[in-house]
Amino acid sequence: QQPVQSPQAVILREGEDAVINCSSSKALYSVHWYRQKHGEAPVFLMILLKGGEQKGHEKISASFNEKKQQSSLYLTASQLSYSGTYFCGTDPKAAGNKLTFGGGTRVLVKP
Amino acid sequence: DAGITQSPRYKITETGRQVTLMCHQTWSHSYMFWYRQDLGHGLRLIYYSAAADITDKGEVPDGYVVSRSKTENFPLTLESATRSQTSVYFCASSESNPDTQYFGPGTRLTVL
Numbered sequence: 001q002q003p004v005q006s007p008q009a010v011i012l013r014e015g016e017d018a019v020i021n022c023s024s025s026k027a028l029y030s031v032h033w034y035r036q037k038h039g040e041a042p043v044f045l046m047i048l049l050k051g052g053e054q055k056g057h058e059k060i061s062a063s064f065n066e067k068k069q070q071s072s073l074y075l076t077a078s079q080l081s082y083s084g085t086y087f088c089g090t091d092p093k094a095a096g097n098k099l100t101f102g103g104g105t106r107v108l109v110k111p
Numbered sequence: 112d113a114g115i116t117q118s119p120r121y122k123i124t125e126t127g128r129q130v131t132l133m134c135h136q137t138w139s140h141s142y143m144f145w146y147r148q149d150l151g152h153g154l155r156l157i158y159y160s161a162a163a164d165i166t167d168k169g170e171v172p173d174g175y176v177v178s179r180s181k182t183e184n185f186p187l188t189l190e191s192a193t194r195s196q197t198s199v200y201f202c203a204s205s206e207s208n209p210d211t212q213y214f215g216p217g218t219r220l221t222v223l
Contacts, residue, residue: 002153004174030207030209032209033214040216041212041214041216042154044212044213047210047211050210084208087153087154091209095213096166097144097208097209097210098156098167098169099154099156099212100156100170101153101154103152104152
């Protein structure tokens, strides 16, 4: 079952912060975050593992609450380059990278 | 150049025709994937391969066939294309599990 992302879209001014949430109805082994710019392929941001640490990319970090089956992506001091659509991918099993992606969150950072 | 490539980048075909989308990676990654992305939506896994000659269905496999005789290639065939298969198709690869998935540039397929 597809994880649910919220919000569906967010508009920020440069330097502002935002949080994107990803919730699953299943217990999760790992959560993967990707960013996709318009007309381009998705690009990896980070992986969070069950029982593992929070891993960051630039000023983007994330957390993984195993009990709540949720992950959150934190965009801190946003830059224009952060614009794009963010997808979470979830894997309930420790096997094979078979991800189920959420519907995406569109982020627009304005000057 | 090293990386993951897809061909063709754009394809227009007619209902009922067979179409093969190619995916090639130069990293010798064990895992390869095919996703489809419909306009304004997320990625859905079609097929997945953990190694040469090992493939498994994903979320939406109906109407698609894959093979993987060599580690570096993972072609996707639409046996009899339908309009509902109009989409952008992405191939991806990863070295291990769980690990970064590197996506190819995509193939935009239109079925008339």
